[in-house]
Amino acid sequence: MRARKRVVVAINPNAAFGRGREVGPAVVTTLRGLGHEVVSLTELDFPQLLDATRRALTEKPDALVVVGGDGMVALGVMALEGSRIPLGIVPSGTGNDVCRGLGIPVDDAEAAIRMLAEQLDVPPRVIDAGTIAHATGETRFACILSAGFDALVNERANRMRFPRGRSRYTLALLVELAKLRPIEYTLELDGETRVERALLVAVANNLSFGGGMKVAPDAKLDDGLFDVVLVKPLSRLQFLRIYPRVFAGTHVGDPRVIVHRASRVSVAAAGVVAYADGERVAPLPVTATVDARSLRVLAPTP
Known part of the structure; x- marks a missing residue:
């Protein structure tokens, strides 16, 4: 029997200049249909969405899922700093290069959502990230x-x-x-x-x-x-x-x-x-x- 998970989904509605607008709602609908508890986040800009995501993560969900391009992956990486909460990605941007490197389908949103649902039930993969120190x-x-x-x-x-x-x-x-x-x-x-x-x-x-x-x-x-x-x-x-x-x-x-x-x-x-x-x-x-x-x-x- 599939375990019920608590998932935060952060969505960039303007990914791919708005062409990926329907992907975020499809992720939320699919996960809820599978019985998972989903918190859906959409904000007007990147800083507000990052703040909202960080607040949602204080409730210790089972996963954070970002929907968008590589910029949304960066948001997820920043929000999860110091956390063991896994990051899920459903690509809907123009580049989607992190997904390419991870083997997540980039040209088939339905396949990417199916993979996400399957990966929620198995141990996450562990990879490197990077920190950039700069003047600000x-x-x-x-x-x-x-x-x-x-x-x-x-x-x-x-x-x-x-x-x-x-x-x-x-x-x-x-x-x-x-x-x-x-x-x-x-x-x-x-x-x-x-x-x-x-x-x-x-x-x-x-x-x-x-x-x-x-x-x-x-x-x-x-x-x-x-x-x-x-x-x-x-x-x-x-x-x-x-x-x-x-x-x-x-x-x-x-x-x-x-x-x-x-x-x-x-x-x-x-x-x-x-x-x-x-x-x-x-x-x-x-x-x-x-x-x-x-x-x-x-x-x-x-």
Whole structure:
């Protein structure tokens, strides 16, 4: 007989620019139909939803489920800091890269909900998370901290008021490509300092970001280490040639792509804002530390 669970469901109704609006109610309806006690949370913005989630977690539910994209996963990771409550994820965003890494279906909401319901009845998987220390505090993340070309594109897209949707990101990418230039970074990898000129630095707990771009194809969610990916200076033509290879993860075979592994990574550079799990964090410098086996997730064991 299925055990009755108390579940908090935090929903982003604007995931995928509103196209995933029906997924949250479907999660709540399914879980209630299975006999679980469900608290459903929807707020006007991220800070209010985070606060509401943290309050709901003081009642010690059996699970927190987030419905949305990687930003909602980040909300769950932050809300669960220091907790043993497991995190369930039903993807309805544009990227959904944490789900890709966990083996949760990203293109079939019904399949993802079925998997969630099944995982509520088995022990959770335990994975790493990360903590980013920056000038204004700390931010937790589960996927990838980025500080380079992709972060510059995100920063420009967020400042643009037109066009809306994914086309805004595409336009921002074209503008930044026209301005493509290497950045001088000061990195500290487990205490070893190095200065590098690169187009991109990604501190990866997961293998992909940006909706399936396998920037760190060998990254593991539970090995206690970040994969730190550097893309050395390239011309625009060279960049355009290597860029499609990121979706297959074959770019790491190029000698201009360097991968280090470390559990504590500091990144400093002028004029660059760090992003993590698709959300703005803070201007560099930042320091990311692996929180090994600190996050329980409702996902199948590989």
